[in-house]
Amino acid sequence: MVGSDGCSLSPYTYTCIMAVSSFSSSLLLPLLISSLDWLSTPGSAFLSDRDHMTSSAPLEPHFTECISRDQETFRCWWSPGTFHNLSSPGALTVFYLKKDSPTSEWKECPEYNHSKRECFFDVNHTSVWIPYCMQLRSQNNVIFFNEDDCFTVENIVRPDPPVSLNWTLLNISPSGLSYDVMVNWEAPPSADVGAGWMRIEYEIQYRERNATNWEALEMQPQTQQTIYGLHIGKEYEVHIRCRMQAFTKFGEFSDSIFIQVTEIPRRDNTTPLTLILVFGIVGILILLMLIVISQQHRFMMIVLPPVPAPKIKGIDPELLKRGKLDELNFILSGGGMGGLPTYAADFYQDEPWVEFIEVDAEDADTAEKDDNQGSDTQRLLGLPQPVSHHMNIGCSNVISFPDDDSGRASCYDPDLPDQDALMLMATLLPGQPEDEEASLDVVERAPTPERGERPLIQTQTAGPQTWVNTDFYAQVSNVMPSGGVVLSPGQQLRIQESTSATEDETQKKGQECEDSEETEEKKQKELQFQLLVVNPEGSSYTTESNAQQISTPPCSPMPGEGYQTIPPPPVETKPAATMEDNPSPYILPDSPQSQFFAPVADYTVVQEVDSQHSLLLNPPPHQSPPPCLPQHPPKALPAMPVGYITPDLLGNLSP
C-alpha cells in the first residue's frame, strides 16, 4: 500500500500511514479505528459494502458498479452524482489503469455506452488477476478518482442466473399431506463452466406464494436439488441464483417458477376401501376361529382320525400291544380259560370268502407223485412219516405277530408287506421240509395281494397226523422260490360232509378267478380240499363242520406267481382276500377239541376263539376228543374242519 510518493494513502484519513506506523501497535489501532469512523468519504466506492451515503456533501461523479458476468468481459457504470452539469453524455470520460506493469498508464474506456453511462471492456481489454483502477475525468481534466475503485476482475464476477429452471414431483408422503420435488436447471450460458474457467455454485430459494421470507437451501455446485416437505395444496415460488465458488458476489436471481400440487382425489377413495377390506378379512378370520373352536372335536376327528387299534376277536387288545407277547401267546394257544370262544361252528356260515381247498382222492396219488413225497394227508392223519418235517416246529408255539419282539427269525417273514396287525399264518406243511420261511412267505403273502391280509395264523401242533380218507387241508407240500406254494391234493377228505362249504366257495371263486377259471376248475377237482372238522377218532378233527370246500383255484391272487402245481394259495388267499374290513390277524379257530391237533402236526391250527375273539392256538395235545361242532349250537358251521376258521367266517363273528 505504498503510494507513488512513498506515502500510503487512505481515502478516509488523507494521511500518510507511514507516519502513523511509528506509534505502538497497542495504541495505534484503536486510535485509527476511532478516527476513521466519523470520517465520511466524499465518494462511495462501489466496491464497498457499507453505505456511505450519509453525508450531505456534494456527490462527485463516481462509478456505481463494475460487473463481470463471465470473467472475460466487464462493464462499469458511472453516475455524475450531484454534478448535474456533467450529466450530459460525453461530459465525463472514463479512464482506467491496468496495473500489470510499473509503467502502465491511464487509458480511456474502450467502448462507451453513453445511454447507459456504461463502459464496456471486451475480451481484448480484460485481464484477470490484474488490478484495474477506474477514473472519471471531466472535460476540463478534473479527476474524480477513488482509490477504492480498484479491483481485479475475478472479484467482480456476478454470474448470470441459471436458466431452464423446472421441477418434477418426486414423491408424496403416505399421509398425503406433503411432497418432495426435484428442481433442476442449467448453468448460465455465459459462464464457461464446461471448460473449468468458472466454478459456480447455486443457491435455491423458495417461499409460499404470499409469504415474505425466502427459505434458502444450501449452496451446492450441482445443477439439481431436492426440496423436501412442501405442503399439498399450497403454491410455492422458487428462484435460483449463483456465484463463483469461494467468492462473495452473487448473481441475480432467476425468474421464479411456481410449484403446486393439488390433492389427489383417488387417495380418498382407496383409503376407505382398504379399511373395509381389512376389517372384512379380520371379521372372517374371527368367524373361522370361532367355528373351529366350537367344532373342535369334529375337526380333530377329521384332521387326526383315530388310529385303529389292533384287534383280534376274543383277545384283549391290550395284549396285542407291545411287550405282551407272552400272554398273548398263552391265550392264543388256548392256555387260559378265557380263551378264544368256540366260534368254530359259526364261522363258516355265509362266508363267501371262505374257501376250502378240496382235494380229490384221485388226484391225491398224482399229486403224490408230483410231490415226490408221502401223502400229506397220511401224514396229517398220523401215518408214519419221516419226522423231518418239523420245519415249522419252531413255529409251533410261535405266533408270528408282526411284532418286533416275536420270534420272527424262524417263522416270520420280515419282508412281508406291512399290514396293520398282520397275523400271519405259519402253516407249513412239512411236505418239503425245506423252506420254512419260504412256505411261510407264501402263506403269508398269499393273502396280501388282493384284498388285504387275512392272515391266518395256525399253530401247529406237534406230530404229523394222517387223515384217513380225507384231505382236510391244503397241504403246502412245496414252496417255490418265487413264493408259490405247492399244494398237494393229499389224501381224501371226507368230502361228503362238506358240500355246503363248496358252494359258498365256488361263489367266491367265481368272483375271484376270472382269468384262469378253466384251469382252476380242473385243478379244483383235483385238489379238493376240505377243511373239515374231523372227528378225532384216530384223528383229532371232526369233519362235521366241513363247511366249505376249498377249491383250489389256480387263480392265485398273484397271477404273476409261478404256481406250478396246484395252486395252493386259495386256502390262504381267498379266505384272506375276502376279509376286507378286518385287518386283525386271523387265526383259524380250532375246534374246541384240542386233541384235534395231535394228528395234524403240519398245521398250526386255531383251536378256539375265545370270548374275546382271540384265537387260541396250540391247544393241549392230549385232550379229550372235542365234541363235534354241531354241539356248539350257536353257530353251526357246515362241514368245517375243526381246526380252521376261514377268515370270512371269522369276520362274521367279529363285532
Added chain:
Amino acid sequence: MHMMTVKQRGVWAVLLWPCLLTMSVPLDCKEEQGSLSRCLSISQEKLLDRVIQHAELIYRVSEESCTLFEEMFIPFPLRLQRNQASYTCITKALPLPSSKSEIQQISDKWLLHSVLMLVQSWIEPLVYLQTTLDRYDDAPDLLLNKTKWVSDKLISLEQGVVVLIKKMLDEGALTTTYSEQGLFQYDVQPEMLESVMRDYTLLTCFKKDAHKMETFLKLLKCRQTDKYNCA
C-alpha cells in the same frame, strides 16, 4: 461472528479429509530399474485431477484464511486496500497469462511451467507468514491451522506439478529457480500495523494466485480431455 467461526470450523474439518487421500498415494514414484518400487504409479489423468483438487482446496482455504485475517485484524475501512494491494504482490513480475484467450494460446508446457513458478514462489512466503502470525497475540488457532495447512499443501502441490511435468512433458525434474528472496527483509522487525498490512497483502495476493493456479490447471485439463470443447 460465532456462526462464521463454527461454519469455518466445519469447512475446515471437511477440507482436511482429502489430506488422507493425497497422503496415502505418493505422487511420484521413482522408477528405478531393478529396485522394488513400493508406490503405485498413478495415471496422468488421475494425477491431473488430484493436482486440480489440491489447487481448488488451497484456494478455498486461502480465501477463508484471508477472510478470517481480515475480520480479525483489519479495520473495516482498510479492507478495500486488498484490491489495490494486488499491485505489490510478489509474483507481479512473473510472465503469466492473464486472460482466457491468452491462456488458450499458450502451450501445455508453458502452462505447467507457469503453475510451477507460481507454486514455487509462494512456498517460502507462506512459511514466513506462519512465523509472523505466531507473533500476534490473539491470532486464532483456526487461522494458524489453516495457514499451516496451506503451506503444507502447497509443497505437495509442487511435487504433483513436478511429476506432472515429468509425465506430460517428459522433462527432467526442475529445481526451484523462481523464488524471490529479496522481498522480505527478515532482519527488520516490522511494526504491528505494517506487519498486519503486509500479511494482509500477502494473503490477498496468495489468494489471487491460488485462483490463478486453479484456473490454469482446469483449463489444462479441459485441453487434455476434450480439445474441441475448450473453445
